[in-house]
Amino acid sequence: MGDQRADFADPMIRELSAQIDQRGGDAPRICWEPVFWADVLEGRETALLRELSAGGDLDHADLRHFIVHSLGDAIAYQQVPRARQQVNVYREIHRRVDESLKRLRRRTREGKPKRAPDVPLVILAHSLGxxxxxxxxxxxxxxxxxxxxxxxxxxxxxxxxxxxxxxxGCNIALFTLAYNELKPIAFPPRGLRKHFPPGTRRVAITAAARWINFYDPDDVLAYPLRPLSTRYSRTVSADVPINVGSPLTSWNPMSHLQYWTDNDITKPVAELIHGVLALL
Structure with a gap:
């Protein structure tokens, strides 16, 4: 949510790589693949704000910019009927995820035999992501x-x-208002063990296969997931409250933008990734 550049994930990747190496891992073995989708809406959001501002004086320009470029993403991300006059942001963003996954798979299979198994996948997702x-x-x-x-x-x-x-900084909870029955994704997937080296103990894979949800209690766009339903409490391993940001941002809603390189999240995430690497 909000303004993003194509290199948005680079600082976090550098931080996590350094911390994984510090733990004795081999960070170059990791194949990172960011999913950039902000430009799907950025031009339309900028144009909308410009047109609305031209119609009269609007106060709090910076706050309005944040609202349009943040909440606008969430409002536009929905399924709409197939029609020429509609922009299906939902499908376009999912197409970006498709492309990234295909690119990731090609990269992870370079130089490997055709029958080599696919690698374990770790997903990191912020906010609306x-x-x-x-x-x-x-x-x-x-x-x-x-x-x-x-x-x-x-x-x-x-x-x-x-x-x-x-x-x-996840806000899945807000979107559950549209559903009567709250069902999470199926996780961990069945048959995950076969994508690890033969002989890997089931208990070790179970320990690595976790969904951890980090949130700063001062971040009004971030919420825990396990209280949503019994099924969510079974699927999400833990909701972890943390404190991210500087003295200027850690105590207020601006903390929503401060997760990426804060040690409160990068250290435990590096430990999680290192745990998966150790099994390969």
Whole structure:
């Protein structure tokens, strides 16, 4: 949510890589693949704000910019009927996720035998990204389950190798207001063990296969997930309150933008990723 650049994930990747190496891991073994989708709406949001501002004086320009570029993303991200006059932001953003996963799989299979298994997948998702990836996984799992035409073919793209999920500053809870029955994605996936080296103990894979949701209690856009329903409490391993940001931002809603390189999240996330690496 909000303004993002294509290199938005670079600072976090550098921080996590350094911390994984400090733990004796081998960070270069990790194949990072950010999913950039902000430009799907950025131009339209900027144009909307410019047009509305031209109609008269609007106070609090910076706050309005944040609202339009943040809440605008969430409002626009919804399924709409197929029609020429409609912009299906939901499908366009999911197409970006598709492309990133395909690119990731190609990169992880370079130089490997054709029959080599797909690698375990770890997903990190911030803010609206948590809701997006949850919807994406739900749609993929539904398509695979119903054997729909065009459903993903590789285990990685079918989310069958999904080993760990980390959400931070996540607002999935707000979107559950539209549903009577709250069902999370299927996690961990069945058959995950076969995507780890032969002989890997089941208990070790179970320990690594976790969905951890980090949130700062001062972040009004971030919420715990386990209280949503019994099913969520079974699927999400832990809701972890943390304190992110500087002395100027850690105590107020601006903390929503401060997760990316804060030690309160990068240290435990590095530990989670290191735990998966140790099994490979």
């Amino acid at each position: 948590g809701h997006i990836i949850s919807n994406y996984i739900w749609d993929v799992q539904s398509a695979v389950r119903k054997e729909r035409k065009g459903s993903p073919r590789s285990p990685l793209e079918r989310m069958e190798t999904l080993a760990t999920i980390v959400t931070f």
